Amino acid sequence: MSGSQKVRFKVNGKACEAAVEPRTTLADCLRHDLKLTGTHVGCEHGVCGACTIIADGAAVRSCLIFAVQADGIEITTVEGLSDGDTLSPLQAAFRKHHAIQCGFCTAGILTTAHMLLTEEPDADAERIREVLSGNICRCTGYVQIVEAVLDARASYKTNSKAAQ
Amino acid sequence: MKAPRFEYIRPERLEAATIFLAEHGGEAKVIAGGQSLVPMLAFRLVAPRFLVDIGNIAELKGITTDASGIRLGALTRWRDIERNEQLRRAHPLLAEAIKYVAHYQIRNRGTVGGSLAQADPAAEMPGIAVTCEAEIVVMARDGQRTIPARDFFVGALTTTLRSDEIIAEVRLPPWRPGRRWAFTEFARRRGDFALAGIALFYDTEDGRAINVHAGAIGVADRPVRLPAVEVAINGQPVTEPVIRSAGAAASASVNPADDIHAPGDYRRSLLGVLTERALASAAGLTLKESA
Numbered sequence: 529m530s531g532s533q534k535v536r537f538k539v540n541g542k543a544c545e546a547a548v549e550p551r552t553t554l555a556d557c558l559r560h561d562l563k564l565t566g567t568h569v570g571c572e573h574g575v576c577g578a579c580t581i582i583a584d585g586a587a588v589r590s591c592l593i594f595a596v597q598a599d600g601i602e603i604t605t606v607e608g609l610s611d612g613d614t615l616s617p618l619q620a621a622f623r624k625h626h627a628i629q630c631g632f633c634t635a636g637i638l639t640t641a642h643m644l645l646t647e648e649p650d651a652d653a654e655r656i657r658e659v660l661s662g663n664i665c666r667c668t669g670y671v672q673i674v675e676a677v678l679d680a681r682a683s684y685k686t687n688s689k690a691a692q
Numbered sequence: 693m694k695a696p697r698f699e700y701i702r703p704e705r706l707e708a709a710t711i712f713l714a715e716h717g718g719e720a721k722v723i724a725g726g727q728s729l730v731p732m733l734a735f736r737l738v739a740p741r742f743l744v745d746i747g748n749i750a751e752l753k754g755i756t757t758d759a760s761g762i763r764l765g766a767l768t769r770w771r772d773i774e775r776n777e778q779l780r781r782a783h784p785l786l787a788e789a790i791k792y793v794a795h796y797q798i799r800n801r802g803t804v805g806g807s808l809a810q811a812d813p814a815a816e817m818p819g820i821a822v823t824c825e826a827e828i829v830v831m832a833r834d835g836q837r838t839i840p841a842r843d844f845f846v847g848a849l850t851t852t853l854r855s856d857e858i859i860a861e862v863r864l865p866p867w868r869p870g871r872r873w874a875f876t877e878f879a880r881r882r883g884d885f886a887l888a889g890i891a892l893f894y895d896t897e898d899g900r901a902i903n904v905h906a907g908a909i910g911v912a913d914r915p916v917r918l919p920a921v922e923v924a925i926n927g928q929p930v931t932e933p934v935i936r937s938a939g940a941a942a943s944a945s946v947n948p949a950d951d952i953h954a955p956g957d958y959r960r961s962l963l964g965v966l967t968e969r970a971l972a973s974a975a976g977l978t979l980k981e982s983a
Binding site for chain 1: 693694695696697698699700702723726727730731733734735743745747771794795796797798800801881882883
C-alpha cells in the first residue's frame with residue numbers, strides 16, 4: 529500500500545490516470561506524471577500559493593493535497609485557462625498590464641484570480657488584495673496584478689460561466 | 693520537503709474509520725482538509741505509518757442550526773461557513789471570526805474538525821469554541837464522548853483527543869437575539885496566524901452588560917477565557933471608562949511568552965488594545981485614540 533496506487537481524475541477536461549506513491553502531492557503528480565509543468569511548486573508547505581489549482585470548482589493549494597486524495601475529482605490547471613494559444617481575458621489583462629515580472633507566481637495567481645472572478649465578478653480592489661494575500665509575489669509586483677484582475681472583471685460579468 | 697512514506701486508507705464510513713483507529717490509532721494520523729497536517733508531514737514533524745483520510749465520510753458533514761444551538765460537522769470547511777447566510781444570523785460571532793481564518797485557498801479546504809484537532813494557540817475556531825462554551829463530540833469504536841471545549845485544549849498543538857478517536861462535530865450553544873458581540877485580531881499579514889485576538893459577547897439588561905463571555909487567542913499555549921475582562925464588564929453599562937479598565941484587566945491577566953514573532957510584552961499590550969476595540973465595537977462606541 530505504500531507502493532504505487534492508481535489515481536484517476538479529470539484534468540483540463542481530459543481523463544487522466546497516474547500511478548503514484550501515497551506521499552506524492554497532487555502538485556508533483558501534475559508536474560512529473562502528467563507533465564503539466566505550468567503549476568509551479570514554491571514552498572511545498574502551503575504558504576506561497578504558487579501551486580494553486582482549481583479542484584472541483586475551488587482554488588486550492590496542490591502541494592497540500594496528496595494525489596491519492598484527489599482520485600475522482602475535476603481539476604483545472606493554468607494550462608486549462610487558455611484556449612490553446614489564445615489567452616483567456618484574464619491572461620490577456622495580465623499581459624496588457626504587465627502583471628508579471630519573473631513569472632514564478634503567475635500560474636497560482638491566475639488560477640486564484642480566475643476562481644475569484646468566476647464566483648465574485650464584482651470583487652473590488654480590497655477583496656482582490658485580500659484573496660491574493662495567499663499568493664506570494666517576491667518581485668512584489670502586486671500593483672499591476674491587482675490592476676489586471678480589476679480590468680478582467682468585465683469579461684466575467686458578461687460570460688459568468690467562463691472557462692470553468 | 694517531501695512527506696515521509698505512509699500507507700493511505702480512505703474509509704467511506706465513520707464506523708470503519710473508528711475500527712481501524714482502535715487497532716492502529718497509535719501509528720495513524722487522521723487527515724481531512726490537510727491544511728495543517730500536510731505541512732507537518734512536509735517538515736517531517738510527524739511520520740505516521742498510516743494516513744486515514746476521513747474526507748469522504750458523509751456522517752461528518754453538514755451544518756445544522758435549531759433551538760438547541762449550532763452543530764458543525766467536523767468536515768465543515770471555512771468556505772461553507774463563509775457562504776452560509778443562515779449561520780451569519782444564527783451565530784454572527786462565529787461567522788465573523790471565520791473571516792480571519794487563513795488565506796482564500798486554505799479556506800476552500802481547511803475544516804473545523806482539523807482546526808480543533810490541530811489546536812494552534814492562535815487559531816480562531818478553538819478560540820470561538822472556548823469563548824462560547826462549545827462541546828466537541830468525538831467518536832471511537834466503543835462509543836462517543838462529549839468534551840467541553842475548555843477541557844479539550846491542554847497545550848500548544850495538544851488536546852485530550854485520544855489516538856483512537858475522531859472529532860465528529862462541534863456544538864455551539866444557541867445565540868440569543870439582540871446579543872452584543874465582536875471579534876478582532878491582529879496579524880502582520882492578513883490570513884497569517886494572529887499575534888493576538890479576542891472574541892467576546894454579552895447580553896444586556898436595563899442598559900447593563902450581563903452574561904459576559906470573553907476569550908483570547910495567541911496569548912497563551914491554548915485559547916483562554918478572560919475572566920478578568922468578564923468581571924470588569926458584568927453588571928456595568930459598557931462605557932468608555934469601563935472599556936478602558938477591561939482593556940487593562942485583559943493585559944494584566946495574561947503572560948504570553950517571547951517568541952520569534954513578537955515579545956510577550958507586545959502581545960500583552962496588543963491584547964489590551966484589541967479588548968478595548970472589541971468592546972467599543974460591541975457597544976457601538978467610538979473611542980478616542982489613547983496617546
